[in-house]
Amino acid sequence: MNTRLFSMIAALGIAGFAALPASAEAIKVRLAKQFGIGYLPLTLIEEQGLLQKHAAAAGLEVEAEWLRFTGGSGMNEALLSGNLDLAAGGTPPMLTIWARTQNNLRVKGVAALASMPLHLITTDPEIKELSDFDRSDKIALPAVKTSIQAITLQMAAEKYLGEGRHADLDAFTVSMGHPDAQLALLGGQSEINAHFGSPPFQNLEMKDERAHKVVDSYDVLGGPHTFTVVWSRAEFVEENPEFMKVFMAALDESIAFIQANPEEAARIWSEAESSPMTQEEVVALITDEQTRWTTTPERLLPYVNYMARVGLIQQDTSDWRDLFFDTVSGAEGS
Missing domain, CATH: 3.40.190.10 (Periplasmic binding protein-like II)
Known part of the structure; x- marks a missing residue:
């Protein structure tokens, strides 16, 4: 191999090496x-x-x-x-x-x-709207006063119950993960008689003939x-x-x-x-x-x-x- 050809190959080799990506x-x-x-x-x-x-x-x-x-x-x-x-x-x-x-x-x-949309679901036939809840009722949601369900519930209370009444239902809420809340609501062995959930839990709950929707978050917010x-x-x-x-x-x-x-x-x-x-x-x-x-x-x-x-x-x-x-x-x- 002549010197010129060797130099060209070496140069290409160095260039190729330099083009390789750095280690991840x-x-x-x-x-x-x-x-x-x-x-x-x-x-x-x-x-x-x-x-x-x-x-x-x-x-x-x-x-x-x-x-x-x-x-x-x-x-x-x-x-x-x-x-x-x-x-x-x-x-x-x-x-x-x-x-x-x-x-x-x-x-x-x-x-x-x-x-x-997020739905507040209950199995209590006497509860048709927010004003029907009282201290004997328990609403499960992911986190009291901080979750999107808890804040939406406050906004719904203000919208449907009146100005200054946004916190009226806070005392009825219980922190509970959605899977556990669904079991508690449908199992009949718990004080939980309502669940402010999310898909798919609210959809599964609505398959129960006892369940019905009380609040829809899209209605509260005026749209998606x-x-x-x-x-x-x-x-x-x-x-x-x-x-x-x-x-x-x-x-x-x-x-x-x-x-x-x-x-x-x-x-x-x-x-x-x-x-x-x-x-x-x-x-x-x-x-x-x-x-x-x-x-x-x-x-x-x-x-x-x-x-x-x-x-x-x-x-x-x-x-x-x-x-x-x-x-x-x-x-x-x-």
């Missing part, structure tokens, strides 16, 4: 979700390995730990203590920690997951509203910009998959959650005309404005973009 950077992230079909996008991300897929495409390595909570307050405590990176739940717990931390940790929303949302600390978001791009890409893919393949999404979710519902019932939930799978928030301002007005939080805003990082703040929200 390992990122450990802890994510949390709760129970229900409202977390379907996150279930697909976990079950389909979408974080790892998009991380690999970006030259990253992600180690994801998925945690399960029954309410938003526990997730907020974990987030504040540094034991959780991404929380997912109803909107009021996110708004609560947003208001508490704007002068320090600056917790904000990362993206919405879904808009869904975000039910589930993801939030995080500014420190984590700002220190991990490449991972946040990976997470959003995975979330966008999961939502696109739901919209294009509701039957397969239903099968994956049912197996992951060991759901007692039939395939047809889960598909019906996913494709319900009142359900919207979107990362763009809807009707968050009625919640934050109400919570600020009655003193539940000390911050308020007239712009939903103040509540979110730039992961979605460029979208047309409400």
Whole structure:
């Protein structure tokens, strides 16, 4: 081999070596979700390995730990203590920690997951409207005074019972995870005679001939509203910009998959959650005309404005973009 040819091959070899990607950077992230079909996008991300897929495409390595909570307050405590990176739940717990931390940790929303109606269900034939509840009744919901169900119940009380009566039903509420609340409501062996739940639990409850709906959150809010949302600390978001791009890409893919393949999404979710519902019932939930799978928030301002007005939080805003990082703040929200 002549010297000139050897030099050319060597140069190509060096150039080829230089073009190889650097070794993947390992990122450990802890994510949390709760129970229900409202977390379907996150279930697909976990079950389909979408974080790892998009991380690999970006030259990253992600180690994801998925945690399960029954309410938003526990997730907020974990987030504040540094034991959780991404929380997912109803909107009021996110708004609560947003208001508490704007002068320090600056917790904000990362993206919405879904808009869904929430129903207050009872098996008591004497209860037709909110004014029929009394101290002998017990309403199960994920977290007293802090969950989206608890705040929506307060807003409903103010709307249907009158101004200044928003807290009238608080004394009747009991903190309980949705699976346990469903069992308590339908089992007949508990003091629980109402459940402010979410899909699919409210749908399963309505299959019981004793059950009927008292409140619909879409009626209270005046239309579709975000039910589930993801939030995080500014420190984590700002220190991990490449991972946040990976997470959003995975979330966008999961939502696109739901919209294009509701039957397969239903099968994956049912197996992951060991759901007692039939395939047809889960598909019906996913494709319900009142359900919207979107990362763009809807009707968050009625919640934050109400919570600020009655003193539940000390911050308020007239712009939903103040509540979110730039992961979605460029979208047309409400």
